[in-house]
Amino acid sequence: MNSHMTLFSALADPARLRIIEAIKAGECAVGDIVESMDIHQSGVSRHLRILTEAGVVQMRPDGQKRLYSLRREAFDQLDAWVARHRRHWESRLDRFGAALERGKPPTRTRNPEKSR
Amino acid sequence: MTPNAPNRARYSIERSYAATIDQCWALWTTRAGIESWWGPEGFEVSVTTIDLRAGGEMVYRMTAVAPEQVAFMQRAGMPLATEARVTYTEVSPPARLAFKTLADFVPGVAAYEVATLVELQATAAGTRLVLTFDAMHDDVWTERARAGHESQLRKLDALLARRAGSASA
Secondary structure (H helix, E strand, O other), X not given: OHHHHHHHHHHOOHHHHHHHHHHOOOOEEHHHHHHOOOOOHHHHHHXXXXXXXXXXXXXXXXXXXXXXXXXXXXXXXXXXXXXXXXXXXXXXXXXXXXXXXXXXXXXXXXXXXXXX | OOOOOOOOOEEEEEEEEOOOHHHHHHHXXXXXXXXXXXXOOOEEEEEEEEOOOOOOEEEEEEEEOOHHHHHHHHHOOOOOEEEEEEEEEEEEXXXXXXXXXXXXXXXXXXXXXXXEEEEEEEEOOEEEEEEEEXXXXXXXXXXXXXXXXXXXXXXXXXXHHHOOOOOOO
């Protein structure tokens, strides 16, 4: 699923994570974001474009300003991905436990096991 | 971490098992061990190669065997057998194993590279296992990994071209 790739790639960047932190509380203008970070406006704009394209943030024009905010859907999508990944691993670890049970007395050196 | 922190795709699962740390390590790191539990439900796993060292790879083949999974794969137009691999990033027996999954196929879960850390700790009751997943590693690593794979494939292509016609073991 490509949307996951886009979402994760968009998030896999320290500067973009900081932008997300900055606008977490609510709508922000680019200027406010630039102020809270030590990168140039052009850099912030580029990161905002990537985040917008990935559906992580949305933009609303307000007169001369462009106001950015987080899109809830992206984080719901992230949650769903994590939940499925977690379920997969929980059942994998159940099988891991069952395999340990099956192999319980393996520390004897007497039975020469045939290897595959 | 607040519930809204964007880096929450990093998370852990913790389990305890009544087995020794060496038994647990073996299930994570040997061919027979991995094959005995690794496959998703309804799939059989056979390990093709395992190169257990940082930078080494484990390549395996997953084949849908249960009717439900076979039907799922067919509906999705996917082959019943898929090759997948993990790349080890740390191998410190018997306590720490870390790897990146490049194409771990899970039905219903998008393939994405995830960094996984396995930590084993001997306890009075057996072994404590903590798995930590991080879906948001840095871009640089990904690019490097991808470049690495591509250059390996190019090497392989060259090798095969040179040896065209001769069989290898």
